[in-house]
Amino acid sequence: MKNNMSARRRAGAGLAAAAAAAVLLLTAACGGKTSAGAGSGSSKSEDKGPLVVASWGSTTTESMRKYLAEPFTKETGIEIKIVDAPGKYAAGVQSQSRAGKIQWDILDAASAPDAYALHAQGLLEPLPADLKQKLSKILVDGAVKDFGYSYSALGYIVGCQEQRVASCPDAQQYFDAKAYPGRRQMIATSPMVNLSLAELANGVAPKDLGTHEINMDRAFAKLKELKPDVKVWWQSSDQSQQTIRNGEVDLGILYSGRIYLLKEQGTPVKPVWKGGLYNPGYMAVVKGSQHKDAAFRFLQWIAEHPEAQAGWASGTRNSVPNPKSFDTMTPQLRESLADWPANREVLANINYDWYVKNLDEVNRRWQEFLRG
């Protein structure tokens, strides 16, 4: 009975879709001015959304609304609805896809592991070829992937409490606790960051790291060596700030943005970008979005509006991919961002393709290492 009903409903939906397609074809045939290609201006304005954007909450959601969504709506008439789903992108998209009801159109700066995993599962819309080409020309090198582009990047870099650490190591020297003594902290929730840093310390060249297959035995051995000096494995970025402030640790691997935030709030912390890791987020369109074209149009709009990105960066302190946006920022702001050339060129890439393939094994061994 239930099956019958849903089958009927599906048939109904199919009919409706066919009818809609027929109407579209008719209007296309009669109007004759529909052009191919995403975002070619007013001719695509039939779809008014609303676009649903999944975002991270707090400053990220506010900045998305103020600097990106509102100006875009004003210009195009496409409505945008933002929902907060911090840390729930992958689970959310998976369950929506299973239920056959896609509710989100866009993921606002999905974390790289999530984006790569969703892409591998076929749950993200590939960028249309022409859009991909356009974006590659205007965004920083390596920002554009098959499923979207890098946005809201951060560095995993060394931060030292200057009063307690005489000479601050870079991320590779960080593993030498004899030459650079001090109580350390590292991230508990991202095994790939720790394994990648360990491999760099093991002598992997930074430029190769993005394609390097991690030697887990060797990397875990390196981490084990350092473990007695790691007093805190932080589980939230707020905690990583708190432990530096209250003296629980002297130095650590932190999100770059948090180090600058600490500095602003009066804790003398020195950021060392050299040898750190580039941690991108990704703007992506969810597979099966009802407003796919409008969604890609929004992505293109963001990429092509450097001043909007500069505003967004001032709101979130995270980096943006259009190099022109640096022109309208204060020097202090741009020098604190991961895509600022002086910072970007000393950061290594994480091999997320490898991580997605070895996810279970890496996570299992990481838990054993951390808790065992």
Add this chain to the structure above:
Amino acid sequence: MSAAMQQATVPAGRARPGKTWSAQLSRRTAVLMVAPLVLAVLLLVVYPIFKLLYDSLTQGDGPGNYVEAVSSKAIRRAFVLTLLNSAAVTVLSLGLGAVLAWTLRLARRRLVTALVWAVVLLPFWMGVVVKNYAFALLLARDGLVNTALRALGIVDEPVQLLYTPWAVIAGMTYTMIPYAVLALYPSMSAVDLELLNASQGLGASRSRAFRSVLLPLVLPGVIAATAIVFAISIGFYVTPVLLGGAQTPFIATVVGDDIFTFFNYPRAAAASVLLLAIALAAIGTAAKAVGFKSLRGGLG
């Protein structure tokens, strides 16, 4: 309006026949009145527990989930830490709780009893985050405890207190003392002090009076309190995370990892069932030793 007038016309002190207050409920009324509660328990306690048990045996590798859970070094260590720390917390809260409960039994002055009750119940009413944050501040490297230790010359360098098992034990004991006091107080307040005086009058030493008279009288309360404090302790989540850090995992922490980070729901279910079994065993043993009545009395 008319009802109020009618009520006023009923002579004071004379109830109408058939409307007397009675301790006896008719069977129908009784069943009807407990029905919502029974339904809630079935829906919110019994069903989830059976679902958990069922899932742990049928999802993933089926019964193999238990093998996977037990063969994980992380889970084994979490079990050991959970049980050892909870045992320490139980001993400490019972020791301190017994002193407080006995003080409440003996104190004559209202001010003293009021003060002790306030000390016991305040942490009971405080939010769990507030309590733990207070401990995090106290135990930090530049916190009050380290400052005091250094000022007194006991240590030269600040010692690491936060993110150690000791911090977890301290924070949990603080949380569990009220439970210990509330479980001990009924049996202690029922002790007739004349019995103690009589035993000493008959020649028993003070320690003999304690051993042979007081202890047997309060033993059911002590066993009940032990079971309750231990069973609650092994389920702690927030305190081990905030005060113990990633290095001091409790079972609940690892179950949380499995659910929220690694999406390994079957193994999480298996570990949860094992934890639940330990808690039930503790309560069951105590119930067998002293009867459910004392346990219930201990729970207030």
